[in-house]
Amino acid sequence: MDKSEIPFLSASALSGLIASREVSPVEATEAYLDRIDSLDFKFNAYLTVTRDMALAAAQEAEREIAAGNHRGPMHGVPVAVKDQFLSAGVRSTGGSRILGDYVPDEDATVIANLKQAGAVLLGKTNLTEFAITGFSHRYSTPRNPWDLNTYAGGSSSGSGAATGASLCATSLGEDTGGSIRFPATWCGLVGLRPTWGLVSRYGVMRGVWSMDTVGPISRTVEDAAITLGAIAGYDPKDPHTSASPVPDYRAALGQGIEGLRIGVVTEQMESDLVDADVRTVVERAITVLGELGASVDEISLPLSTVAGPVTGALLAVEPAGNHSNWVHERIDDYGHDDRILLLTGSVIPANYYHKAQKIRELIRRQVLDALSGYDALVFPTAGRGAQPVEDDPPVTSKETTSRLPFLFTRLFNLASCPAMSVPCGFDDRGMPVGLQIGGKPFSEETLFRIGNAYERATDWHTRRPAAVA
Amino acid sequence: MADLSKEDIQALGRAVGLDIQEPELTEVMYSLNALLESLDAINPPGLDEVEPLPIILPPA
Numbered sequence: 001m002d003k004s005e006i007p008f009l010s011a012s013a014l015s016g017l018i019a020s021r022e023v024s025p026v027e028a029t030e031a032y033l034d035r036i037d038s039l040d041f042k043f044n045a046y047l048t049v050t051r052d053m054a055l056a057a058a059q060e061a062e063r064e065i066a067a068g069n070h071r072g073p074m075h076g077v078p079v080a081v082k083d084q085f086l087s088a089g090v091r092s093t094g095g096s097r098i099l100g101d102y103v104p105d106e107d108a109t110v111i112a113n114l115k116q117a118g119a120v121l122l123g124k125t126n127l128t129e130f131a132i133t134g135f136s137h138r139y140s141t142p143r144n145p146w147d148l149n150t151y152a153g154g155s156s157s158g159s160g161a162a163t164g165a166s167l168c169a170t171s172l173g174e175d176t177g178g179s180i181r182f183p184a185t186w187c188g189l190v191g192l193r194p195t196w197g198l199v200s201r202y203g204v205m206r207g208v209w210s211m212d213t214v215g216p217i218s219r220t221v222e223d224a225a226i227t228l229g230a231i232a233g234y235d236p237k238d239p240h241t242s243a244s245p246v247p248d249y250r251a252a253l254g255q256g257i258e259g260l261r262i263g264v265v266t267e268q269m270e271s272d273l274v275d276a277d278v279r280t281v282v283e284r285a286i287t288v289l290g291e292l293g294a295s296v297d298e299i300s301l302p303l304s305t306v307a308g309p310v311t312g313a314l315l316a317v318e319p320a321g322n323h324s325n326w327v328h329e330r331i332d333d334y335g336h337d338d339r340i341l342l343l344t345g346s347v348i349p350a351n352y353y354h355k356a357q358k359i360r361e362l363i364r365r366q367v368l369d370a371l372s373g374y375d376a377l378v379f380p381t382a383g384r385g386a387q388p389v390e391d392d393p394p395v396t397s398k399e400t401t402s403r404l405p406f407l408f409t410r411l412f413n414l415a416s417c418p419a420m421s422v423p424c425g426f427d428d429r430g431m432p433v434g435l436q437i438g439g440k441p442f443s444e445e446t447l448f449r450i451g452n453a454y455e456r457a458t459d460w461h462t463r464r465p466a467a468v469a
Numbered sequence: 470m471a472d473l474s475k476e477d478i479q480a481l482g483r484a485v486g487l488d489i490q491e492p493e494l495t496e497v498m499y500s501l502n503a504l505l506e507s508l509d510a511i512n513p514p515g516l517d518e519v520e521p522l523p524i525i526l527p528p529a
Contacts, residue, residue: 358521
């Protein structure tokens with residue numbers, strides 16, 4: 001195979017070629033590093049490229065595989081990870097200037113797990129500052145591979161741009177209010193927010209402790225399945241991780257969805273915040289699910305409409321607490337959006353935070369009650385395709401405080417449920433649209449099953465942006 | 470609840486050891502008032518009885 005074609009393979013296809021020794025991990029790693037060197041100036045996906053470490057890991061993988069010691073589907077596969085995760089001996093900025101020179105001496109568990117699975121770490125990807133806002137970057141803003149004038153979506157913006165631009169085989173993001181599914185939908189990728197407690201948060205810079213999750217941003221559902229399989233599982237360093245065995249998520253693929261029950265949440269589908277062209281695309285995708293044999297019903301989740309402000313309160317108060325020392329001593333070292341968010345979160349009256357947590361519990365009950373009758377809930381990941389890159393606008397009224405009113409991801413964060421965005425078409429501007437599929441806690445296999453069945457019936461996941469060729 | 474003024478915001482800031490000045494003061498005022506107004510408007514049935522449990526504990 002021509003080396004320059006390797007980066008366009010799915011991670012799963014590359015994994016198979018590495019296992020059969022038709023492609024070497026060194027060859028694959030060099031191919032990705034070459035692309036990063038020549039193209040990332042357009043995408044701003046990486047903050048740090050770990051070239052020497054990557055090549056050393058690839059050589060080690062090559063030796064092991066040649067000796068008959070193949071560790072599994074991620075062995076020798078080049079990956080990128082969000083710079084929100086601590087990495088031993090590698091700068092870990094959190095997208096901030098405050099930690100611009102911070103080099104930890106220990107890996108986050110998700111990075112340690114990737115290394116244990118034999119994956120090759122290409123580098124650390126760009127993100128919004130400390131991953132607590134949706135748009136604001138302290139380094140350059142990651143560009144959307146489908147239109148370089150538009151934003152990749154955040155906070156895992158660099159992981160979205162890198163994966164969409166084929167600057168890695170698969171990647172990790174972190175999702176507190178939608179930060180995996182947001183770049184996934186805008187970049188035409190698969191993004192999975194796992195169940196809270198499935199993946200360790202040890203060594204992950206915090207947002208909201210009870211909502212932070214680490215998961216894959218990938219080009220196919222199978223790629224997301226093998227990436228999640230490598231990072232999931234109990235971690236004694238994170239006492240909130242589940243001790244249940246991690247299943248082989250690929251076993252769920254190819255089963256079809258005959259007989260599965262899917263609920264379409266009408267409040268999200270019919271929201272004024274969904275553009276008409278996006279709604280049409282998502283409706284077509286849901287029709288495909290019905291044609292594949294799923295039972296599809298419209299259902300009502302009235303509290304889904306208040307997920308935004310409830311999340312907004314939690315996403316202001318908890319980061320303000322986490323950053324309290326720096327807020328007091330170094331507030332000018334933050335960018336605009338973080339500065340306003342952290343100051344606002346510092347002065348929210350406690351009774352409002354308490355109320356938000358109580359509303360959250362009612363939302364969760366409503367979601368779980370709906371899921372007692374359905375295998376999955378579906379609606380658009382976002383009501384709008386990728387928007388132009390812009391400077392952080394000042395807040396000039398109460399009406400201009402939210403930059404993400406059209407993002408519909410937060411419902412599942414509040415409910416501690418898994419949710420996945422899969423590409424399902426393009427809006428009238430030719431920008432990707434994502435179908436969001438949410439399920440019961442620890443039902444990732446069902447989500448992969450549905451997403452994979454949809455991929456087998458469509459070709460959206462095979463489309464490649466022109467800027468990537 | 471009526472919107473908080475800039476003086477209110479500064480008083481809240483002083484209570485937690487923060488001296489909030491312009492240009493952030495106006496933006497924080499709008500942000501906080503928008504958030505409080507949104508939460509004031511959400512009063513679903515059962516709110517008084519429910520506990521503020523933040524998570525689902527994973528199975529042991």
